[in-house]
């Protein structure tokens with residue numbers, strides 16, 4: 001029988017934030033796949049390390065981030081073929097992913113090219129934005145409040161002044177390269193003091209919570225996220 005592909009979220013970094021279900025899956029599947037960077041490193045593997053049995057076959061997968069679409073697609077297809085090969089041999093495969101597998105995750109790229117007959121199950125993970133809110137003690141939404149989640153691309157930065165009065169909370173992922181532009185846009189909208197920057201949420205030794213207004217301009221790690229309080233806060 002064909003195997004099952006599990007998309008397994010391992011949480012934002014603290015291994016204690018992995019779920020029991022994720023740990024169970026890793027204990028029981030014969031093949032564990034994960035994305036590796038150019039140096040062969042994998043953050044998800046690092047987080048899940050204690051739950052990967054020595055008997056597991058590991059499948060490191062490379063996904064190109066090239067600006068060339070063809071190049072990106074070909075690495076996705078290659079990853080899907082390697083995973084499908086295992087599934088067709090009847091082996092279950094767990095693809096581990098940092099945070100949640102359905103939120104800004106490479107797992108979604110893999111899913112998009114898997115054959116339609118593939119059997120897939122998703123094990124959700126604690127996402128970095130809730131870990132960041134916990135670290136900053138930043139309440140996200142209550143009652144009828146609205147929250148928007150976006151990646152910090154050029155379009156997002158240009159929308160901030162419109163979103164500030166529309167949403168009680170704005171969550172920005174992938175802010176490390178655009179933090180100056182974001183700070184400037186928030187400053188112009190009079191909302192700089194409402195933004196909190198969280199680096200390495202849930203990591204015991206690296207986690208840092210800073211008001212954006214106090215940020216010293218130093219380069220940010222990839223694992224940085226911004227929580228912004230909107231300007232028209234409805235009281236509950």
Ligand SMILES: C[S@@+](CC[C@H](N)C(=O)[O-])C[C@H]1O[C@@H](n2cnc3c(N)ncnc32)[C@H](O)[C@@H]1O
Pocket residue numbers: 012013097098099100101102103104105106126127128129131132172173174175176198199200201202203222223224225
């Ligand atoms: C490819 S996305 C992965 C998101 C992940 N699937 C999730 O559910 O959190 C990477 C972005 O998530 C955010 N991120 C992930 N882990 C983080 C952490 N521990 N602390 C702060 N931001 C984090 C950063 O904005 C980073 O650029």
